[in-house]
Amino acid sequence: MPHTHYTTLISAGNLAERLAAAPGSVFIADCRFDLADVEAGEKAYAAGHLPQAHYLHLDRDLSGAKTGSNGRHPLPERQTLVERLAALGLKHGQQVVAYDAQDGRYAARLWWLLRWLGHDSIALLDGGLAAWQAAGHPVTQDAPPTASGDFKAGAPLAVTVDAQAVQRNIGTKERVILDARAADRYRGENETLDRVGGHIPGARNRFFMDNLTADGRFKSAHTLRDEFNAVLPAGVSGEHVVLQCGSGVTACHNALAMEIAGLHGAALYGGSWSEWSSDSSRPVATGPNP
Secondary structure, three states: OOOOOOOOEEOHHHHHHHHHHOHHHEEEEEOOOOOOOOOHHHHHHHHOEOOOOEEOOOOOOOOOOOOOOOOOOOOOOHHHHHHHHHHHOOOOOOEEEEEOOOOOHHHHHHHHHHHHOOOOOEEEEOOHHHHHHHOOOOOEOOOOOOOOOOOOOOOOOOEEEOHHHHHHHHHHOOOEEEEOOOHHHHHOOOOOOOOOOOEOOOOEEOOHHHHEOOOOOEOOHHHHHHHHHHHOOOOOOHHHEEEEOOOOOOHHHHHHHHHHOOOOOOEEEOOHHHHHOOOOOOOOEOOOOO
């Protein structure tokens, strides 16, 4: 009997059933991370993680080398990430489940990256580690199996734009820029991570945490669609949206939410505000949503 193919979210119950029925059919990725303590996620993983889970580090595994002008979490080299995932045992077409202990913000980065590598069998554990433990499922300190896999990149299922395209768009207004940061940082207030406060001129604000219910799970597809449509100009489709945030991480949370909502095709500006604001010649706007 073929297994269900998960491409956005998977519940703790469905994951537990899948692991019980076919334990080797799922590649689980623990993406826990803390910007203020970059080793905290790996330490938490060592203390207890989902059975068979491999740890992926935001800086080392899910980001590329920083140059000082390409943002705080530049996209990794595609082939480098492919080789890392294959070395951990990922197989071609295998179901991947990503989780973290925050709100999905780091797991969503892996969700987006795998789609960028042409792999659509990737889902977030809805509600993360908290949902797994609340349902009474176990965690372990045991190391996962380490057989190498045959994973290879395919044609991208997710698209990117660069700073030059974003700069041109300020004039052409062909696409709507959607900023995933908290409203105060979007307005240019309380900026603690980047050198300059504010946002890309013309960008609209959709705080990624607004994608979740109070229990940390994603809102329904219908609710998400209504909320994104309330922020976007009337008639704008997913293909005409560029997603960004501070460093290209939480923008992936909005990408997942839009996919759940049926608003397909949004592009990611990977360098995001941390790249944009590193060049003083680029324009900056402040204040509330237009």
